[in-house]
Amino acid sequence: MTLPSATIDNAPGRHPLFLIGGGLLTLLIILALAAPFYGGDPVNMxxxxxxxxxxxxxxxGTDNLGRDMFARTTFGARISLLVGLMSAACAALIGLLIGILAGYNKTFDNIMMRVMDGLMSIPTILLAIALISLTGPGIGILIIAIAIPETPAVARLVRSVVLSVRERPYVEAALCGGARLPKVLWRHILPSTVPALMVQSATVCASAILTEAGLSFLGAGVPPEIPSWGNMIASSRLYLAIAPMTIFAPGVCLAVTVLAVNLLGDGLRDMFDPRAKRRH
Structure with a gap:
């Protein structure tokens, strides 16, 4: 039988951060998906x-080219959420695989963790710009460029969980009982990494959304013809004095989205480890 590595308190009413963050993020996702039905044309000038x-x-209001800012803001949410969620998913899957293998294979651990240390020493923005400059801007390459620098943090976290769980009596009992290593990893080790992985994924998602906005602001993100919050802020910064809404609208939406993801991550942390909440 698999034993959880963390005590899970599932009563939603005891975790207001989880409810607020999850509710805000769900609302934003619904509004982004429904944008074609109410948002208007984001590219019509x-x-x-x-x-x-x-x-x-x-x-x-409208921007310097006469485009509807409300339509562009709602469609920009789709880009930010897509990049954030997909980057977090890619980093979580790759980091999970690397972390589990590193936790159980010393040779692989010595090699791969040095590679992860090297990636962590490079600023995320610079590495993403370098990768995008080799292939050109695009949503797909942007997701990959953000996911790669975020993977080492996930891999190191999963590795630390695996190193602690593999020494527990129920894991050693399963191995002594003749269970094969892949089965032990799947039934005993993997479930123990899920709580920490979910919390870390929320952090990666928030970081990815901000990174996408920063890259788009610098002109290294999604192409200019695609509405994104970073592109909107970059193109409107010269008109802040006469049309402040052109920056405030995407800026506030960006801040609310990142806040929702961070609240969701804090709520997940409190849900999976109630002791962390009591320490605060």
Missing amino acids: DPYKRLQPPSKDLWF
Whole structure:
């Protein structure tokens, strides 16, 4: 029988951070997916309506090319959430595989952890810019460029969990009872890594959303024709004094999204380890 490595308190009412963060993130995902039905056209330009203030028809006003800022903000949520969630998923899967293998194979551990140390010594933005400069901008390469620098933190966390769990009596009993190593890893080791992996994935997701916005602001993210919050802030920074909503709208949405993901991660931490909440 698999024994959990952390005590899980599943009563949702005891974890307001989880409820608030999860609720906000779910709402943002629904709004992003439904953007084509209510958001309007994010790329249609009307020079006669450039830099208009918010109104009944244009909730967030227009940018310097006369594009509807509300439509661009809602469609930009799709890019940020897609990049954040997919980068976190890729980093979690690759880091999980590396961490489990490193925790059980000393030779692989010595080699791969040195590679992870090398990746961690390179700033995420610089490594992402280097990878994007080799292939050109695009959503797919952006996800890969963000996931690679985030993988070492996940791998090292999973490795530390595996090293502690593999010495537990029920794991040694399973091995002594004739269970094969792949079965032990699947039934006993892997479930013990899930709580820490979920919390770390939330942190990676928030970091990936900010990294995507930073890369897009620098012109190394998604192509300019695709609406993203980073692109919107970059193209509107010169018009802050006369059209502040062109920056405030994507900026506030970016901050709320990152806050929701961080609250969700804190709620997951408290749910999987109630002792952490009591220490605070």
